[in-house]
Amino acid sequence: MRSEFDFIQNLKNKYGLSKVGDDCAVLSKDDQTDMVVTADMLVEDIDFRLDWTTPELIGSKALSVSLSDIAAMGANPVFAMISLGVPESCWKTQFVDKFYDGWFTVARHYDVELIGGDLSRTPDKIVIDSTVIGHIAKGKAILRSGAKPGDSIYVTGELGGASAGLMLLESGFRYGKSNQRKKQLISRQLRPTPQVVTGKQLSALGLATAMIDLSDGVSSDLLHICKMSSVGARIYFENIPVNSNLAEFSLNAEQQAGLALSGGEDFELLFTADEKKISQANFQGVTRIGEITASLGIIEVVHHNGVSSLTPKGFRHF
């Protein structure tokens, strides 16, 4: 079966869509400013389950995943729209009110204004489409296409937590009845933190040559950068910053790093940059996990016992 990535690539080629293919489309606003815009669809029982989370957390995550795309451009989020479809049974409950409560909690934190959207009925499942518009200084948006051989590869924060949280939920664990480590992992899955501040710092300082947010997993998302930049990458497996709560599981270090490499929804940033510049700027909170190579589309993973090539195992809808 064709993947959604192949489908979108074909669509780009067929219709000549030059603005499609990054975390956000970049449009010219005025002489000083560019506008970036992104849309994300979240569907009940595909992207969230009502018995795993709360209406407030669904609302907050709906905005956060789009803010993460804005962050991946280095932009400042400004406006948002939310389209929400719910079945009539859900409309009669407090779901929609609580959803917006959660949504506005995040919106206020990032000073994002709701400017529109839609409210619709669905036959039986909840559907959300989240749109966010951001602003960034002219020409400063960080694309996926700017990585060059020799650039170092960095990630923010720790990886694998959201994926482990999903595993816990799938295994029947729930936030309320879990220990502290499990709570933190489940929270990584249900309440992601978009790296808006770090994204803006990286663009303001001109440090990142390419950037993407980690929604599908390092293995999948790094491949997007490699394809768009016509480069390859080498990852040092031992350098991957593994979420410390993964110690909760009976996994060896290799298994933990594997989860961190393939697990999606951490919503951290992955970016490429000149190592010297990052060092000179004393940029905090990021980990160097590898470097960009000239081996087009090939991602090598260096383990303590050798080198293997990486097969993307991140999240795919199709």
Place this chain on the structure above:
Amino acid sequence: MRSEFDFIQNLKNKYGLSKVGDDCAVLSKDDQTDMVVTADMLVEDIDFRLDWTTPELIGSKALSVSLSDIAAMGANPVFAMISLGVPESCWKTQFVDKFYDGWFTVARHYDVELIGGDLSRTPDKIVIDSTVIGHIAKGKAILRSGAKPGDSIYVTGELGGASAGLMLLESGFRYGKSNQRKKQLISRQLRPTPQVVTGKQLSALGLATAMIDLSDGVSSDLLHICKMSSVGARIYFENIPVNSNLAEFSLNAEQQAGLALSGGEDFELLFTADEKKISQANFQGVTRIGEITASLGIIEVVHHNGVSSLTPKGFRHF
């Protein structure tokens, strides 16, 4: 049960949403230009049925309904995003390809560029969220709030056709096996034409004081203008331009005009204007159906046998 209109009004009040409440939000682009933006969600078995239409027509309608919102501001559509969620069974067919074929047929006609969106999996129903961005000269967007007592009320085209087409589909008629009149009515439902050119003319000539697109029906949409403008309206029942194909049905003139007044999805424009200016401009293709009054929120309907007040009967999700 609370209506979606009440819910949105409460949300506006609770969170101070000044940009919500028109067909599009208006944002400042640069010194010369404003940007307008709209989002519309379409859901299988609520807004369309697969056995009534084709994938191409679903794609074309998804864009057209948003273009109609852009038209209602008097703006020029420029960019669009489409978020599409389909079940896996649908992904394996040609549905998505044909959907985009239909979408791009309309996009090319109006010179709209696809800049992003999302492609997602759903459990069983198709869901679409359509976003369109338009441009308009600074301060020239036509809002719902500008109607003044004494303004005349106009509509473009003929009304009631889309609603009659829906009735035909619900009664088991299908496009392919229908006579010419029925085909035209079904086509009004499945292939609406956004009034982009007329909308742009009205803003360019500065003729309309308030405008809305007829998505829910005259009775419902005119009430939005009255509420936002703090005015009332008087409609002349006999003046309503009824779709000539309604003669297909065994309805008297009153019943036909009733359908034209309450039926949704005609995607014509309803606007208010100074009658002299419309006349002086020799503006074609519009019909004067009434006038704005000072009776806040009250819509009177003048029949040949008297006056009644109008109860909105347009489409509502909740």
